[in-house]
Amino acid sequence: AQSVTQLDSQVPVFEEAPVELRCNYSSSVSVYLFWYVQYPNQGLQLLLKYLSGSTLVKGINGFEAEFNKSQTSFHLRKPSVHISDTAEYFCAVRGPGSGSRLTFGEGTQLTVNP
Amino acid sequence: EAGVAQSPRYKIIEKRQSVAFWCNPISGHATLYWYQQILGQGPKLLIQFQNNGVVDDSQLPKDRFSAERLKGVDSTLKIQPAKLEDSAVYLCASRPSENTEAFFGQGTRLTVV
Numbered sequence: 580a581q582s583v584t585q586l587d588s589q590v591p592v593f594e595e596a597p598v599e600l601r602c603n604y605s606s607s608v609s610v611y612l613f614w615y616v617q618y619p620n621q622g623l624q625l626l627l628k629y630l631s632g633s634t635l636v637k638g639i640n641g642f643e644a645e646f647n648k649s650q651t652s653f654h655l656r657k658p659s660v661h662i663s664d665t666a667e668y669f670c671a672v673r674g675p676g677s678g679s680r681l682t683f684g685e686g687t688q689l690t691v692n693p
Numbered sequence: 694e695a696g697v698a699q700s701p702r703y704k705i706i707e708k709r710q711s712v713a714f715w716c717n718p719i720s721g722h723a724t725l726y727w728y729q730q731i732l733g734q735g736p737k738l739l740i741q742f743q744n745n746g747v748v749d750d751s752q753l754p755k756d757r758f759s760a761e762r763l764k765g766v767d768s769t770l771k772i773q774p775a776k777l778e779d780s781a782v783y784l785c786a787s788r789p790s791e792n793t794e795a796f797f798g799q800g801t802r803l804t805v806v
Contacts, residue, residue: 585735613794622697622784622797623736630792669735677724677791678748683735 581606581672585684593692594662600655600687602670612653613671614644617686623669629653640664665691695719697798699785705804711773714801718766718787725762726795727770728784736784742768775805 586601604610611630615623627638634646644655653670670684698717706712718725723744728736739758741749745765753760757776762768772779782802786795 583735611792615797620802622799623786624797625794628794675791678741678743680738680741680749681726681786681795682738683728685735686733 581610581674581680581682583670583672583682583684585670585687587687588685589688589690591690591692592660595659597658598656598660598664598689600668600670600689602653602655602684604651604653604670604672606651606672606674608674611673611675612644612646613673613681614638614642614653614655615669615671615683617667617669619666626655626668660689660691662691662693664689697785697787697796699783699798699801701801702799703802703804705806706775708777708805709774711771712775712803713772714770714783714785714803716768716770716785716798718768718785719789719796722787722789722796723765724788724795725768726784726786726788727760727768728786730782730784730800732781739770739783772803775803777805779803780805 582605584603592598613628614626627636629646637643642657667686669686673681725742727739730736739753740760742762745762760770782800784800786797788795
């Protein structure tokens with residue numbers, strides 16, 4: 580079984596500052612990794628995904644993440660945030676196989692202040 | 694491409710009443726998930742279907758929750774009877790194949806009073 584730990588429940592930053600949201604996972608098998616964003620009263624929207632290949636993945640809205648197998652991490656980064664990036668961010672992990680469970684972390688609330 | 698459709702968007706019921714949620718996944722998606730998201734927490738998997746078969750319902754409270762997926766397409770999730778602690782957003786998601794992400798609907802916000 581897989582599990583996900585998001586190390587920060589809340590991250591306040593100022594507009595145009597860089598941000599990193601941390602995610603660690605545990606799994607005994609190879610994994611697929613995802614970051615989703617959730618705006619108030621909305622469903623989850625995919626930001627980016629790691630399925631295989633390059634460990635640095637780029638997503639929408641200027642976000643990127645790096646898969647680090649030795650540290651079992653998949654941290655999300657953005658070099659310069661905007662007010663509109665204020666939202667809840669979820670890291671998720673899934674093992675191989677069509678029946679594998681998609682497991683989410685508890686989320687990180689990113690608040691971008693002017 | 695149409696997204697995952699869920700209805701209703703909001704529902705308020707009294708405890709001990711029953712409620713049902715409906716999900717129409719993206720056409721052709723074999724995998725369908727139901728998640729429960731309590732305020733301030735991450736989504737928790739309730740049940741996962743592969744076509745019309747259940748592959749994981751280990752976290753579904755089967756004494757009060759039930760779900761079915763008709764002909765491997767639409768799905769309904771039912772709670773009977775509801776408890777106060779069932780107040781949450783219920784999210785449906787679907788996925789076409791193994792090497793892809795899951796696509797989520799807007800969710801149904803349930804309030805049990």
